[in-house]
Amino acid sequence: MTIEDKTKKHLGLLIKASILLVLALLILIPIYNVKRLLREREERASRTTSQVINQWGGRQYIMGPVLAVPFRFTRDIEEDKKIVTKIYKGVKYFLPSELVLDTDTESVERHKGIFTIPLYKSQLGIHGHFDKLSFQENRGDNLQILWDQAKINIEVASTIGLSQTLKLQWNGSTTEFFRDLSGNDIMSDPLGAPLGANPREGGDFSIDLNLKGGESLEFYPLGKEVKLSLNSDWSSPQFTGTFLPDDYVINEKGTTASWSMGAYNVNFPQSWYAGDIDKNLVYESRFGVEFTEVIDQYFQVHRALKYAFLFVFMPFIALFLMEIIFKHPLHTVQYLFIGLGTAFFFLLLLTLSEHLDFWLSYGLSGLGTSLLIYFYGRAILPNQASQLSLLGLLILLYAYLFLSLQSEDYALLIGSLGLFGLFSAVMIGTRKLDWNEVGMYAQPHKRKDETEEEE
Known part of the structure; x- marks a missing residue:
């Protein structure tokens, strides 16, 4: 060749x-x-998943309870070379000395078209105790604490997920929550329950709620001592937020987990006057669990x-x-x-x-x-x-x-x-x-x- x-x-x-x-x-x-x-x-x-989840209740979180006590006081100020007495109003907020949250979460599915959307139903028990309330700070003259207008505030991410009337048990008496239009220092859309009785000496509280949601369930550690226990049939959760659980077990039957933390774990006070707290410090403390598929098709x-x-x-x-x-x-x-x-x-x-x-x-x-x-x-x-x-x-x-x-x-x-x-x-x-x-x-x-x- x-x-x-x-x-x-x-x-x-x-x-x-x-x-x-x-x-x-x-x-x-x-x-x-x-x-x-x-x-x-x-x-x-x-888009389909987000639509169904939002209709069901959305990504849920629970904030509270926070005890809000309104007050008013007077101050003498000079106006046009005259001494004028003006009335000022304010609110002081208190966190519980003990907060215990127990939640049992059951996974459910909803179908839309060819898509299967994982959701959950959660039964939450919230109970704890408020210590004696203190107003020692000098805010002005003639301080008048409006104990009869004190209330407990909580907030859930979406009230669409609430499947029953929300009630508060306070020292043996029961009252219902309402949408609190007066607002709260750290909550964007709070629910409020008036206490009626004078809460100055503190008291025990209990709240039971059934909450529906999807993808995640999160909490805020608002209390001097906070404990959370979680039971779920979801076998592939992801723990999110600032705090990881102290103990947890994940297997094919589901998940159990528990958290415990205190005031020393967070960067915000246990009581404050309206306007005196950095809300971002509270928001940064959120923790919880995500109920999503780690690997989808x-x-x-x-x-x-x-x-x-x-x-x-x-x-x-x-x-x-x-x-x-x-x-x-x-x-x-x-x-x-x-x-x-x-x-x-x-x-x-x-x-x-x-x-x-x-x-x-x-x-x-x-x-x-x-x-x-x-x-x-x-x-x-x-x-x-x-x-x-x-x-x-x-x-x-x-x-x-x-x-x-x-x-x-x-x-x-x-x-x-x-x-x-x-x-x-x-x-x-x-x-x-x-x-x-x-x-x-x-x-x-x-x-x-x-x-x-x-x-």
């Missing part, structure tokens, strides 16, 4: 490889469109799409090496069909996972595309060894991706080892190949079944 012939062979090989590279990159375009479709479906799911599909290039390039590399080893040329269109077949896997995975369990969707999508490509490969590849090699490669890729998706914490390790293994397999498989003699050829070798038909 002359140098010119060898040059033509090598040039033909380079041109074919370049065409396949461009083709592989072009096949990534429909896969990119699957990513766009994934984002659209995620946004639709998010869209997140899994998104992770799978990160490996899309492997599902395009590896079959192309395998087919290209089969061309060289078996001296059986394949047309670019045949590469195109196989590349699009692998791209369909991701579209099927996204579509089926909205209706079926993710791993069932994964298995059906992988099985369907593998069989499709295998039966097509039987028609274009020269022998059974090459056909089974292509099928084996696809099974290996789907198994590799399955392991990566199964273990999020070790995904990088599995991914690195997998890539190294695939690259090593290519190197070992071609170690005895004489690349100097490799080139494109004019006539393909006939398949065995084609030869038999001619005879």
